[in-house]
Amino acid sequence: MRRPTIRPTLMLSSALVLGSALSALAQMPQDVTHFTLPNGLETVVIQDDRAPVVVQMVWYRIGAADEVPGKSGIAHYLEHLMFKGTDKLAPGELSKTVTANGGSDNAFTSWDYTAYFQRIASDRLPLVMGMEADRMANLKISDDDWMAERQVVLAERAQRVDSDPAALFAEEMNAIVYDNHPYGRPIIGWRNEIADLTRQDAIDWYDTHYSPNEAILVIAGDVTPEEARRLAEENYGPIPAKGEAEPRIRPQEPPKQTARRISMSDPRVAQPRMTRSVLATERNPGDQEQAAALTVLADLLGGSPQTSVLARELMLTGKALWAGASYDGLSLDPTEFTLSLVPPQGTEPAKAEAALDEVIVKFLKDGVDPGDLERVKTRIRATQVYAQDSAHARAYDYGQGLATGLSVEDVNDWPDILAAVTADDVMDAARDVLADGGGVTGWLTPEPPAEPAAKAAPPKSDPEPAKAEVQG
């Protein structure tokens, strides 16, 4: 998926349609406003006056997968440096001001985007917009700050990744799933490359990418669209775009011919666990059907610890302590469909894996149980309806969707597209991701397995799973 051209139009439309007829696409929800400022800043406003709070999010269409090879970690490092102040803001002042005003703030970096959030009483919206706009245009990276902050990032990597067998394992799984695409690099960066990042690298990154026409502003909460627009124009309007938005051209994956296995053992691992990942289509603008089928498939296989296929066949029969499936289509480029498994105490990993394989073969042969499909689709729809109650969750949907190349319409259409998934769609998707060669199976175990080549890795310390976003 490539980022669609930004449409500088103001759209306001009538009724929120959830779960409507198959062919009709959803209209813009009444409480959502979408416009683009003349400098290219795409803005989404979600009005929700049930509580006197507001969320501001700025999403930059730039992330770890846009980095130049050898400079891994620069996207996340710059996210840290974004708290270092401007001519008006002292280092750390933005967060301190938000907290002093009863709010909270956060930031995170993923492969496809870097995002900055504040949640605060709605009468303080002008304050946080002023500060966010200031650091979009006027970031200062002083000679005092950049080396110290690089140490902070290295310490973060040491704590979150290098001392955690599960995170190291996830990092290498990832490297092996992607032969060519930059999704194979860790968001936080490879240690040796983080250590070499310079102030100039950070300044170049900021100067090239932190521009209103590479950003999405989302305002959700107790604010009228007119007021939000006026504030957006006042605060962000004067910031000039830094030239044309950079195209997000990324090396794509070649087809794979080999089945791949990795193994790692570490005495700090409590229980053996398996992850199996294959590449899978992502949500694309105007083309979300296959991603919808994969979303339903993941839920059907592993969405519930009681009624999902893997739960019923493996967990309730004692063949696995845990078995799951996951898929998230919000990705600029093709992403992963993942199965995971924890064998019961005392069961050989290979035996548990064989049981999982049997269930998959049977599922591919028997197809979807219609009752299961109905239950899953109802659950997905219910989750979405509940999510409408959270202005923050809705803001996140639009921000992440737009940052990964979707349009506002695509985000609006998603519930209907999910509702239209059929049993045949699910089985087509299942054959795509479950019947093929080319997947990566990884085992993380306390003890080295008996197999010849699975040699033990040197011990490190303190387990916790890796994350797809690195919080700043």
Place this chain on the structure above:
Amino acid sequence: MRRPTIRPTLMLSSALVLGSALSALAQMPQDVTHFTLPNGLETVVIQDDRAPVVVQMVWYRIGAADEVPGKSGIAHYLEHLMFKGTDKLAPGELSKTVTANGGSDNAFTSWDYTAYFQRIASDRLPLVMGMEADRMANLKISDDDWMAERQVVLAERAQRVDSDPAALFAEEMNAIVYDNHPYGRPIIGWRNEIADLTRQDAIDWYDTHYSPNEAILVIAGDVTPEEARRLAEENYGPIPAKGEAEPRIRPQEPPKQTARRISMSDPRVAQPRMTRSVLATERNPGDQEQAAALTVLADLLGGSPQTSVLARELMLTGKALWAGASYDGLSLDPTEFTLSLVPPQGTEPAKAEAALDEVIVKFLKDGVDPGDLERVKTRIRATQVYAQDSAHARAYDYGQGLATGLSVEDVNDWPDILAAVTADDVMDAARDVLADGGGVTGWLTPEPPAEPAAKAAPPKSDPEPAKAEVQG
């Protein structure tokens, strides 16, 4: 290893010392002359008047591992386009002229270099130097040629790689050995990226890298150093350098924590075979001792089908049809140490692999047999002495050495450094590459193995092993 600064000095020295005392480094062989033209063209002349022939080689310090991500294959594609002529040479005319004059020519691309050779009667040296210098400065890539040649490269990939299970398997092994370093990309390029290369990509590549200060000229054969120098100055001297030589900055490999296995099955594979690769140090300027120990180790383990450790323990005992070890330290960045194995007919792959593992464990425990070491070192020295008889082989040594960052002195010193390798050095090197986790083991089999996750890949056609150089 980074490329050392080019030393613009003329070195001429006394005696060829082979296998001299341990601490003394070799002097420049009497028949070798080394100088650099004012435009940065480093030149090595090897005088050998036993036959009235001469070899001209131009090595560019640029290869597939210097490509920008998403443009894989550009180095090799440009190598093809280098035969497309100049204002003076029609497309194909260079090769035709060489052949018409009783000579032969060739070109190839590797990760670290792209090289062009001609072998011809020595009185034709001015002719081939004139043509080679002409295409260094004046290549024309016409609108007629570039798309047709891209089709040629795609057809080459189809024939050499896509229709060959062993080549596809080697390509994916490679992708998994390197998580971050561009050695993980195929030299010929990923098919989808070759298909998108443009005339402008080729022109940019040529304009940036085909410059006398990014090249090495090697002249070997029946020519005096004075005459070679005069001809080099006359033909290459007038070509201006295109600015500073580009630094070869490459993303390096992070440490690895997991043991990795891949498997692929294809009915066209005659016999199962295993490859196991781990990263290993390369030859570095002024620091070739570890690479020398690895060279001796590979020969000791797998250099002879009768007397090597693997031959004795596996082949002569019927536990393997074939077992080998390989290592080549001529590489700009860290390279691979590889074990390979073909099980006897009717033996389970896993059983053969277990036998190999036992031999390795025993070798690591028992150490080097002094008789073995002496035999191997004598064989290596003999090979080198015989190689001195081939002006072409010596030209290749200097060209490849200089193109991968070594100095002429490093190339000269290599035989002495090999001769000085001790049993302790070999065992230190063996522990480095054989005792560690992090290796990649791959099985290519006719039938899918019984293991759960090794799924079959779709059949293709016509096996032949992959190569580390792509010939043009």
